[in-house]
Amino acid sequence: MNNLLLNWLQNGPNDHQLISFNHHDIMNSVRFSSQVAYLHQQLTQQDATHWLLSAKRSDLFAAGLCAGLLAGKTIILPPNTQPGTVAELNHHFDAVIADEPISEVKTYVPLTSDITPPQANWPKSQQLGELLLFTSGSSGQPKSITKTVAQLDAEVSTLESTFADRLPHCSIVSTVSHQHIYGLLFKILWPLAAGRPFLSEQIEYPETLNYYLAIMPNLCLVSSPAQLSRLPDALDNQLQHRHPSLIFSSGGPLSFKAANDIQQCYNQLPIEVFGSTETGGIAYRRQRTESQPWQVFDAVKIKQQGEDGALCIQSPYLQDDQQWYTCDDSIELLSDTQFNLLNRLDRIVKIEEKRISMVQMEQLLQSHPLVTDSAVTLLSKPRHMLGAAICLNQEGKALLEQQGKLFINNLMKQHLMTQFERVTLPRRWRYPDTIVQNSEGKRTQADLVSLFYKHD
Template sequence: MFHVFGFFMLVRAVAVGETLVLMEKFDFEKMLRAVEKYRVTYMPVSPPLVVALAKSEVAGKYDLSSLEYLGCGGAPLGKEVSERFAARFPNVDIGQGYGLTETGGGAARHIGQDECKHYGSVGRLAENMEARIVDPVTGEALPPGQKGELWLRGPTVMKGYVGDDEATAATLDSEGWLKTGDLCYFDSDGFLYIVDRLKELIKYKAYQVPPAELEHLLQSHPDIADVAVIPYPDEEAGQIPMAYVVRKPGSNITEAQVMDFIAKQVAPYKKIRRVAFINSIPKSPAGKILRRELVNHALSGVSSRL
């Protein structure tokens, strides 16, 4: 409930008089049982849960026919995963949204079934919210279709961080624009797409590689249960993309097969150049990948298993 997404879902349920089913601690199969038992119609989820529902054989053992809508946020959800989920659950809409604690919750979201079909997008801007896409180097405002840092301004944006003037000055400019730190773009219809966190971009030679883009592609592979991509230091390139992969039960997918799968779909500078197989991807309670843990593990050179 500490996360702004979870908190607002709680407030929403109370405000409209819904019955709210709470789990003391998250467990995937217990969640499926709860959906079946209480005939849950709506669930707030993070992208890893959408991946699990789209791929898991366990999900097929439960009656999930009551589900009508998943509200997804907390991290980017790839088009490939959305399409796979839609193929398995054709009667369940996924509505994506985007927001920060600093924006007082949602800054963009899907409204209605038609907008939910814009897979990969987090929808259009919320009421009274302004946005601009800014070149992170020059500060120049960019047109639709070009990627840059998302800046937001509106009545729900915070006044600043309590007791931290330095952080406030670095995040809010003099005109009230909040620098989100997210690499994004708008399409010509006003739909917002989140590419990745600027600080998580992998610097390969003179190029920037978004880990989330590679993760979305790998999540579409039938032998991969979960994945995370991190930067790995390289003397020649500076950094190279490295994938931590969780195999599906019974899968024997190899390092070469993982790299070849990506190489066929991306530009040469985006190729996965190192692969490690682990039991699970470390994540925060909100479902975000804890990349720093994986980076530390990769650099430790130990054979310990996560």
């Protein structure tokens, strides 16, 4: 199973490999190779070395990704294409390969299915490029993570050796974006390297999933905790006649109830994968019991460190695979290969499986001309969401009095949407005169949370 992705990238798909499909079209290996060769030629003619890559369709994204890596380029994957996010990453890239223009001042190569390039062989590469991904850093600034093809290959090879026997002739469908590491690996790189076709569209509705389950015998569903938690209600919590051959979930722990609700509908428990952009996959589990431990992947070593019980790993997916890397999660260590996950040790939270820096959100709120101070906190009732407490200046207070809270809420949301996607925005808003601090001059979670449950 070693070098699965590296070998595939160097040699290209075999003559009979089906790359992708949707309800009206398929992408075979001949078309895909021609598309990659066409894009590769355009990229190699450009001096630009750092290319931002973005596309809604996974087949176009995959073609751009392969062409860029084979051309020796550094491929930038933005967490989203909100104008503020792109502007913040502007100095990291000097060109764009995407399905629509993103940055007006950059060299642009379009990804489109409207052009049918002439048949061509798979490009040969002297030196493969690398990926640059971004996560929300605890300081509030985007944190860049470099991934070499060798690192990605190590992870793809591990996934195949761990799960291949449960994926007989499967096609891959996904509810998550390929722009993030989980979707990138599970929907694009692993299927390509292992010869499994993937759906070129992202599934957004249960009806779409049911459509593909009805017409295709073996489907592997790649999803997230938030999406899987909502799915049973959409299926009336009834056992389905057709179900996926395998279900993966990542982006955060799946609740025991949600895991069992999925089992009730699909007659199987999802396989959860725990990891991050920095670390890659660390461990996996199926929640047969409420205290089901996480099983470490064979390639990864773990230990516990410090008074806070931080998880430390040694992994071939890291830039230095000999050094111990300290994660931002505390654990209960059960053995050399198993642990229970306890809690986060930083101010990064997952909202709809998107990693959000509460520090970054606070800094952006405080840049608004009506705001003097702000605090963002995680709320758990009635569901997992963010709350924002904002201190307004005199102009802001006057507007609040004249126009009402909904008007100010919408102003703040519009401001946040320059860098954050709508689904991640705070759902609760408070406008106190001051934000309480304890005797040490710090804000406590308990004090912040109390602001949101005193009144509505």
